[in-house]
Amino acid sequence: QKEVEQNSGPLSVPEGAIASLNCTYSDRGSQSFFWYRQYSGKSPELIMFIYSNGDKEDGRFTAQLNKASQYVSLLIRDSQPSDSATYLCAVIASNSGYSTLTFGKGTMLLVSP
């Protein structure tokens, strides 16, 4: 059973701080890693994807991947109240044409003004 684990939170940070969201995965053969943001009652929207070990930056967002530790994280710099949402980590496991996205349960982020 392929698993993706996230702390459910809520993670509370003040406006302007750095929010750090973490995710671990069980399948060592996992190839592709995604972070989605989901506002309450809405559908998920893609924020970042990462395939290689190291950091990938896009604006205020940085995704970090460590395949040896089976760990992926998302950093949000200068957090804004509009960043308050649930963040879903998702993984495509193994090098197979039948692999699909497996999601964690999500971490709720609350950014206070």
Added chain:
Amino acid sequence: DGGITQSPKYLFRKEGQNVTLSCEQNLNHDAMYWYRQDPGQGLRLIYYSQIVNDFQKGDIAEGYSVSREKKESFPLTVTSAQKNPTAFYLCASSMGTGSDVVDGYTFGSGTRLTVV
């Protein structure tokens, strides 16, 4: 604009009734997916289809059925065999399949199904 359209946005089902959720995409994506989301839970895969006239069961397929007669359309039927159907249903699509998916899945706006 390209995207995925799910309808209806809200659906109420009586006990013992089958209902069908619509999902249409104009992104020219090959693969389509149905996920279910319960409160406090992540997304769980129900069914997926990589090409027309072919589909595979996901992790929680029991009580559901799908068809893929056209590339653009992937309707989901929630049958009376599904004992706890109240949930948020999300349809998604992707250009590639499996590990060839380079930019994740695109999601529709969802259908919220409630049993009355």
